Amino acid sequence: MTPESVASVRSRSQALQKRAERFFPGGVNSPVRAFRAVGGEPPFIERAEGAWLIDADGNRYIDYFGSWGPMILGHAFPPVVEAIERAARYSASFGASTAAEADLAERIAVCYPAVEKMRFVSSGTEATMSAIRLARAATGRKIVIKFEGCYHGHADGLLVKAGSGVATFGIPGSAGVPEEIAHLTLALPYNDLSAVEAAFDAHRDEIAAVILEPVVGNAGCIPPAPGYLAGLRALTANRGALLIVDEVMTGFRVALGGACELYGLVPDLVTLGKIVGGGLPVGVFGGKRQLMDLVSPAGPMYQAGTLSGNPLAMAAGLATVGHLQEHAAEVYARLEAAAKAVTEGVAQEAARAGVAVTLNRVGSMWTWFFTPGPVTNYEQAVKSDTAAFGRFHRAMLHRGVWLPPSQFEAAFISAAHGDAEVQATVAAARAAFRTA
Numbered sequence: 001m002t003p004e005s006v007a008s009v010r011s012r013s014q015a016l017q018k019r020a021e022r023f024f025p026g027g028v029n030s031p032v033r034a035f036r037a038v039g040g041e042p043p044f045i046e047r048a049e050g051a052w053l054i055d056a057d058g059n060r061y062i063d064y065f066g067s068w069g070p071m072i073l074g075h076a077f078p079p080v081v082e083a084i085e086r087a088a089r090y091s092a093s094f095g096a097s098t099a100a101e102a103d104l105a106e107r108i109a110v111c112y113p114a115v116e117k118m119r120f121v122s123s124g125t126e127a128t129m130s131a132i133r134l135a136r137a138a139t140g141r142k143i144v145i146k147f148e149g150c151y152h153g154h155a156d157g158l159l160v161k162a163g164s165g166v167a168t169f170g171i172p173g174s175a176g177v178p179e180e181i182a183h184l185t186l187a188l189p190y191n192d193l194s195a196v197e198a199a200f201d202a203h204r205d206e207i208a209a210v211i212l213e214p215v216v217g218n219a220g221c222i223p224p225a226p227g228y229l230a231g232l233r234a235l236t237a238n239r240g241a242l243l244i245v246d247e248v249m250t251g252f253r254v255a256l257g258g259a260c261e262l263y264g265l266v267p268d269l270v271t272l273g274k275i276v277g278g279g280l281p282v283g284v285f286g287g288k289r290q291l292m293d294l295v296s297p298a299g300p301m302y303q304a305g306t307l308s309g310n311p312l313a314m315a316a317g318l319a320t321v322g323h324l325q326e327h328a329a330e331v332y333a334r335l336e337a338a339a340k341a342v343t344e345g346v347a348q349e350a351a352r353a354g355v356a357v358t359l360n361r362v363g364s365m366w367t368w369f370f371t372p373g374p375v376t377n378y379e380q381a382v383k384s385d386t387a388a389f390g391r392f393h394r395a396m397l398h399r400g401v402w403l404p405p406s407q408f409e410a411a412f413i414s415a416a417h418g419d420a421e422v423q424a425t426v427a428a429a430r431a432a433f434r435t436a
């Protein structure tokens, strides 16, 4: 389909956008979907299958954001669809315990040995918010360290120089967050251990926890520097603070056991989301038994949720995590081969066209930063030419390739992406770099 033909058949999406703007701020239910960072009109998706999205006008796109991570097996993966259909026949929700919750918990505990006990919630935001409350309850301390460019959901205390939507809009923090709350969060540069040591020296026994993305995805993809994660682990252990590893994005993505497996990291608390729910709303916070037994009703720290452990979400998570566990070698090898081919193919096309692009990749998550680089932290990431990225994004979308609509988001590939999708993507990039 030529760009002109794609551009001209967006009329139904345009009408849907107009209607949506009557009901939702910016016409969306999550800011990044509005395409404000890349320009152009967001197509409305009608359905998806495998590696492909189909919009309301029947245009087809190769999907490189995968619902922001969850769709690692591809869209409408039959075992997941069947599991949800089966569960739905018994009702969508009970608000009472079911065997499926522990069935999924057993699988998570195998993949994440640091998670001796856990609690299901319905989003990554709930998971990180609860993990921080638990860290404060366990240590009696108040201050939390996070890192610039890292995003951990939209709980008040975490919208302090967060990444993702906030970084995309260049808004330092968010309106509505009282400074008394922001004041309890220190936002430090990523990949800089000396900054963390200085913060501990300045705040001694006031720091409850350090929370981080072990591979940053929300400033675009930024891997941890060699020794950085081990350094954070040692520092927090020596200073009596908890290490919270936010694997909402990296969990089951960069390895079956996430960044904890990939880098041999043993955190005090882990948060999970996205893939663990197979596309349905699931978040998890978990860790050492003696920490988790502080959580209500076992202990004094309150946390609750109407749809926590929802049976349909458990079914989707079980089908997804179960497939990943049973086919790990094949799936992760396939993801690695496809991610390597597409990322390096596009980077080569950029080089041929004389466009400065820095590729950061860990497994099947990556970012093409439009800057000479290197990109090892947020300060370097924001030097990217976001206008050039916007032109590239629009040119690729016109050619049927849907990249994450922000320079400061990671791209993802699924096990459903094959050589045909990879070659079509590289060819679209070749044309896009010549016209964008």
Ligand code: KE4
Binding pocket: 030, 031, 032, 033, 068, 122, 123, 124, 125, 126, 128, 151, 152, 153, 154, 164, 165, 213, 217, 218, 246, 247, 248, 249, 250, 273, 274, 409
């Ligand atoms: P949710 O509350 O959106 O389920 O999860 C928050 C969250 C927590 N931790 C990490 C590492 C995350 O990446 C996220 C959410 N990621 C964004 C994408 N960068 C969600 C997409 C969106 O906001 O629409």
